[in-house]
Amino acid sequence: MKKGILTVAFGIALLLMCSCSAEAQGKSTEQSLAVLNEKAAEADKEESREEKEETQMAAAGKEMSDYDFLKTTYGLSDEELLGLDCIAFVKDYELRERDFSAEEVREIISDMKEFYPDDHTSAVFSILDKEGKTLTAGAQVRKIAYYMNKGTLVQRFVADLDEQVCYIDDAVPHELDPDRIEKLKALPDKWNLFSWDSHTEGEEVPSTGNFDWKLVFELEDGSCAVYDGYTRDSSHLPDHFTEFETELIDLIEGR
Numbered sequence: 132m133k134k135g136i137l138t139v140a141f142g143i144a145l146l147l148m149c150s151c152s153a154e155a156q157g158k159s160t161e162q163s164l165a166v167l168n169e170k171a172a173e174a175d176k177e178e179s180r181e182e183k184e185e186t187q188m189a190a191a192g193k194e195m196s197d198y199d200f201l202k203t204t205y206g207l208s209d210e211e212l213l214g215l216d217c218i219a220f221v222k223d224y225e226l227r228e229r230d231f232s233a234e235e236v237r238e239i240i241s242d243m244k245e246f247y248p249d250d251h252t253s254a255v256f257s258i259l260d261k262e263g264k265t266l267t268a269g270a271q272v273r274k275i276a277y278y279m280n281k282g283t284l285v286q287r288f289v290a291d292l293d294e295q296v297c298y299i300d301d302a303v304p305h306e307l308d309p310d311r312i313e314k315l316k317a318l319p320d321k322w323n324l325f326s327w328d329s330h331t332e333g334e335e336v337p338s339t340g341n342f343d344w345k346l347v348f349e350l351e352d353g354s355c356a357v358y359d360g361y362t363r364d365s366s367h368l369p370d371h372f373t374e375f376e377t378e379l380i381d382l383i384e385g386r
Contacts, residue, residue, distance in 0.1 A: 197221040205233040218253035251302040256287050263355030265329050274349035288383050297383045311382050322375040331360035333367035
């Protein structure tokens with residue numbers, strides 16, 4: 132009898148010990164999971180921070196000038212960049228998109244610098260590379276740029292209304308008189324450019340002709356309004372485009 136009681140007592144004690152052990156193990160597992168979850172959260176937070184920093188760096192890289200981009204990204208000196216058309220160089224070699232080492236960029240500059248003389252032409256017409264919205268009524272225009280490629284004729288124009296000068300295909304400034312400036316400012320309202328789509332293109336019959344164009348307005352707040360298009364037979368152009376283009380070029384050229 133005593134032996135049976137002792138056996139039962141031992142069994143109960145063993146069950147209690149197992150229960151305590153399981154409870155301890157459960158707590159230990161919960162603590163381990165908590166630690167793992169905490170570490171995972173920290174890792175996610177660190178990854179998110181790194182991604183944010185990369186995004187910010189990329190945005191900063193896009194905002195800085197091509198000259199500063201070459202200095203910051205590749206450690207190039209003022210002497211190495213002296214006389215180099217940084218805008219055309221960065222654009223042609225797609226340096227903001229492609230992965231070059233500093234040594235590779237230095238080698239390219241050494242071999243190709245004579246083909247990228249800095250005559251300020253790229254700087255003058257860099258406005259044509261900008262993107263933007265469409266014009267809104269009452270927008271204050273301070274610069275107008277126009278590019279056209281009609282197959283056998285390619286031309287670029289910039290009218291800087293604040294500086295009262297214009298450029299035609301090169302960086303040589305030509306004076307704009309006050310009367311022409313006022314007429315240039317009035318063009319968007321006169322030809323209702325507010326009704327234009329930002330891009331104009333359509334299905335057309337096969338043709339040997341082609342017409343690429345881009346029109347950029349820089350506004351007083353520094354933003355840009357941009358329109359562009361493509362047509363083979365000139366059947367897909369915004370309303371009154373031909374009349375607008377004729378007057379724009381006539382005013383810039385002083386006809």
